[in-house]
Amino acid sequence: MKLNIALLAGDGIGPEVIDQAVKVCDAVAKKFNHDLNWRPALTGASAIDAVGDPYPDETHNICATSDAVLFGAIGHPKYDNDPSAKVRPEQGLLRMRQKLGLFANVRPTFTFPSLIDKSPLKRERIEGTDLVFLRELTGGIYFGKRGRKDNGDTAYDTCTYTRKEIQRLAKKGFEMAEKRSKRLCCVDKANVLESSRLWRETVQAMEKDYPEVKVSYEFVDAVAMRLVQWPSEYDVLITENLFGDILTDEASVISGSMGLMPSASIGENISLYEPIHGSYPQAAGKDIANPLATVLSAAMLFDGFNLSEEAEAIRKVVNESLSEGIVTEDLAEGGKSYKTSEVGDWLASHI
Numbered sequence: 001m002k003l004n005i006a007l008l009a010g011d012g013i014g015p016e017v018i019d020q021a022v023k024v025c026d027a028v029a030k031k032f033n034h035d036l037n038w039r040p041a042l043t044g045a046s047a048i049d050a051v052g053d054p055y056p057d058e059t060h061n062i063c064a065t066s067d068a069v070l071f072g073a074i075g076h077p078k079y080d081n082d083p084s085a086k087v088r089p090e091q092g093l094l095r096m097r098q099k100l101g102l103f104a105n106v107r108p109t110f111t112f113p114s115l116i117d118k119s120p121l122k123r124e125r126i127e128g129t130d131l132v133f134l135r136e137l138t139g140g141i142y143f144g145k146r147g148r149k150d151n152g153d154t155a156y157d158t159c160t161y162t163r164k165e166i167q168r169l170a171k172k173g174f175e176m177a178e179k180r181s182k183r184l185c186c187v188d189k190a191n192v193l194e195s196s197r198l199w200r201e202t203v204q205a206m207e208k209d210y211p212e213v214k215v216s217y218e219f220v221d222a223v224a225m226r227l228v229q230w231p232s233e234y235d236v237l238i239t240e241n242l243f244g245d246i247l248t249d250e251a252s253v254i255s256g257s258m259g260l261m262p263s264a265s266i267g268e269n270i271s272l273y274e275p276i277h278g279s280y281p282q283a284a285g286k287d288i289a290n291p292l293a294t295v296l297s298a299a300m301l302f303d304g305f306n307l308s309e310e311a312e313a314i315r316k317v318v319n320e321s322l323s324e325g326i327v328t329e330d331l332a333e334g335g336k337s338y339k340t341s342e343v344g345d346w347l348a349s350h351i
């Protein structure tokens, strides 16, 4: 298969972790006889520095005309520490999601057998966890009307959802549940929020189209608690943007390190694959960041084209590297650790 892949390395550790994913993907392409055409483009703070825009038109054109996007991370302390900055790296991320129509963020949460004791949670609680969140990505409070009034002393943000937006996300959730253990949990706050009541009503109306899927409805505060108490009780969870943002970071604790968890953002025409972590600026340029979240995001990219053998080859070699202790310092616990680039080389050579 020939794939054109837009490569948005971004800021901080982005370029370093992306380099390792490219090495691994190229090794997979060689082994399985695919042709990968990488198309690098600017984004984030580095794009602001270069052309004054965190998501330049040229980058959008490259993304929109590719088969998929592999994304590193964006963000720089000079913007984090300056809330008054008019142009910001995150604006690029939000604009990219909107312009590419990336409406569903898919975040699998699972445990790695060799790392289970590194999780801050007890083994018996998390063993066997294999759940996936589908977070709505282009609606809700992050995109609603906001502002200040009363001379700046009152601030407001509004959460708006349309039935269509909910159906589009829920459809993906039902389809995913059908392929997995046929359990779907709709996470909302329907006892308080009108937008949540529309979520619940919409998903309830869709149940009849997926008779094999058993749907539960839970309040977000209860899920926040049960997620770390009994994560294996969940399979597919669907939720709106803000709740999903918070719950998916909470879920990442189950697997033990931010450096491990991949994600995909699905659109109607194109999907984007990215680690869940940010640009970890303290580690930028040091060759110490864990590249596995990005490498596993690349595995999801192959899954996206139904190349499941290729995706499995990546997951297998990642698990092997973990069992053999070929790990970056975040997982080494004071023992021997490897550089980001060494882990990438090891993975590529073992594909």
Ligand SMILES: NC(=O)c1ccc[n+]([C@@H]2O[C@H](COP(=O)([O-])OP(=O)(O)OC[C@H]3O[C@@H](n4cnc5c(N)ncnc54)[C@H](O)[C@@H]3O)[C@@H](O)[C@H]2O)c1
Pocket (backbone or CB within 6 Å): 013, 017, 072, 073, 074, 075, 076, 077, 080, 090, 258, 259, 276, 277, 278, 279, 280, 281, 288, 289, 290, 291, 293, 330
């Ligand atoms: N999608 C994105 O691009 C994205 C997501 C979150 C944060 N950000 C941005 O990233 C910058 C830093 O934010 P932050 O510090 O809150 O989050 P972060 O994910 O960059 O880092 C938080 C902590 O997680 C750990 N970590 C993260 N990635 C790791 C890796 N690959 N290997 C090992 N450990 C890793 C480190 O201990 C780090 O201190 C900010 O500018 C923020 O806006 C970007």
